[in-house]
Amino acid sequence: MRKVSPVRYDEERQTWDVFCYEGAQKTLTDYKTFSSQMGGGEISLLGMDPPKHKLYRSIVAQAFTPISIEKMEPRIEQIARELLSARVARGEMDIIADLAFPLPVIVIAEMLGVPAEDRELFKKWSDALVADVDIAKGQTAMELLERKQKVAEDLYHYFGSVVEEHRKHPKDDLISALLQARIEEQSLDEQALLSFCLLLLVAGNETTTNLIGNAMLTFLERPQLMEKLRADRSLLPTAIEEVLRFRSPVQSLSRRVTTDTVLNGQQLKAGDRVIIWLGSANRDERQFENADQFMYKRHPNRHIAFGHGIHFCLGAALARLEARVALHTLLQQAPTMALRDSSTIQPLQSTFVYGYPAIPVT
Numbered sequence: 471m472r473k474v475s476p477v478r479y480d481e482e483r484q485t486w487d488v489f490c491y492e493g494a495q496k497t498l499t500d501y502k503t504f505s506s507q508m509g510g511g512e513i514s515l516l517g518m519d520p521p522k523h524k525l526y527r528s529i530v531a532q533a534f535t536p537i538s539i540e541k542m543e544p545r546i547e548q549i550a551r552e553l554l555s556a557r558v559a560r561g562e563m564d565i566i567a568d569l570a571f572p573l574p575v576i577v578i579a580e581m582l583g584v585p586a587e588d589r590e591l592f593k594k595w596s597d598a599l600v601a602d603v604d605i606a607k608g609q610t611a612m613e614l615l616e617r618k619q620k621v622a623e624d625l626y627h628y629f630g631s632v633v634e635e636h637r638k639h640p641k642d643d644l645i646s647a648l649l650q651a652r653i654e655e656q657s658l659d660e661q662a663l664l665s666f667c668l669l670l671l672v673a674g675n676e677t678t679t680n681l682i683g684n685a686m687l688t689f690l691e692r693p694q695l696m697e698k699l700r701a702d703r704s705l706l707p708t709a710i711e712e713v714l715r716f717r718s719p720v721q722s723l724s725r726r727v728t729t730d731t732v733l734n735g736q737q738l739k740a741g742d743r744v745i746i747w748l749g750s751a752n753r754d755e756r757q758f759e760n761a762d763q764f765m766y767k768r769h770p771n772r773h774i775a776f777g778h779g780i781h782f783c784l785g786a787a788l789a790r791l792e793a794r795v796a797l798h799t800l801l802q803q804a805p806t807m808a809l810r811d812s813s814t815i816q817p818l819q820s821t822f823v824y825g826y827p828a829i830p831v832t
């Protein structure tokens with residue numbers, strides 16, 4: 471598809487699909503022509519355009535710089551060790567349920583300042599918000615939308631009470647920082663504040679879970695590589711970048727065309743919807759040599775798994791750190807590890823995210 475029609479229009483979905491790396495990069499760079507405002511109201515950073523986008527992004531950017539994030543390494547390591555100690559002793563575990571899922575939830579909960587006991591609720595909510603239509607259960611697109619609206623309401627309600635608590639008793643965390651933030655001398659209104667919390671939860675949890683899961687699956691499929699990574703932790707960062715390229719946790723992004731434009735020889739019209747297929751762009755042979763091969767030392771590796779341009783993932787440094795710490799801790803604590811039954815490992819049913827609901831190992 472990428473070779474034959476790198477940018478194509480799908481009549482049925484009334485959508486442009488961008489499969490190639492060059493087209494994806496152009497679309498994400500040119501935020502004026504390819505807007506992030508998809509018509510659902512611009513309450514989240516992800517759906518904002520400049521100048522509003524920059525104002526809002528700067529509020530939380532401070533907490534996510536590589537320097538701020540690096541300070542969290544010892545705590546992340548402690549959480550990973552605690553999660554793993556009981557599981558490894560038992561001799562069998564599920565990489566997702568026992569490590570890859572709880573770790574990012576606990577980390578972001580602590581950063582925000584919400585109680586970690588509520589993490590099962592978060593999983594339910596964040597899974598529901600990114601779910602696709604469940605055809606097997608006869609679910610319709612409308613039912614899915616209603617379900618998502620209900621879940622978003624529950625989450626807003628929940629965060630509302632956490633924020634109230636912070637108003638009364640400010641702490642040294644992100645929610646307190648959001649409460650103090652000013653945009654053009656105005657504090658954030660309730661909705662902006664809650665949508666920030668929701669965004670950090672939804673944008674950061676399932677994606678990082680899937681990065682850790684996709685990495686472990688890739689290593690388990692290559693036992694010799696796993697041994698190398700176990701013996702030398704300095705190899706992990708480039709291997710993680712290659713996992714981001716090879717099994718991209720976020721598969722697609724949406725944009726809306728603002729003015730008629732030409733992309734890859736195709737005429738796009740104002741108002742058209744565009745889907746950028748990151749996973750496909752990251753396998754583009756014109757950008758990556760042996761694109762379908764996993765090369766753990768690949769360099770350079772200019773994948774766009776975290777997006778590109780002004781919306782480049784705010785949590786990239788955090789996700790990289792969590793993955794590095796989780797994988798290192800797991801490799802050290804479980805000196806022998808193999809997939810329990812590779813035939814049962816099936817990817818999530820989604821066109822938006824790529825990952826595995828369970829990866830059982832012994």
Ligand code: HEM
Pocket residue numbers: 506515516517527578669670671673674675677678681718719720723724774775776777778780781782783784785786788789
């Ligand atoms: C944006 C991927 C982890 C917070 C994005 C975008 C991508 C992405 C592709 C660009 C969206 C667009 O252009 O429309 C990922 C992946 C992750 C990850 C693959 C893990 C492996 C995280 C984490 C956090 C986070 C841990 C925070 C806790 C955000 C935010 C944005 C964003 C706030 C919006 C930035 C903006 O609109 O300016 N992410 N993300 N992400 N990500 Fe991540």
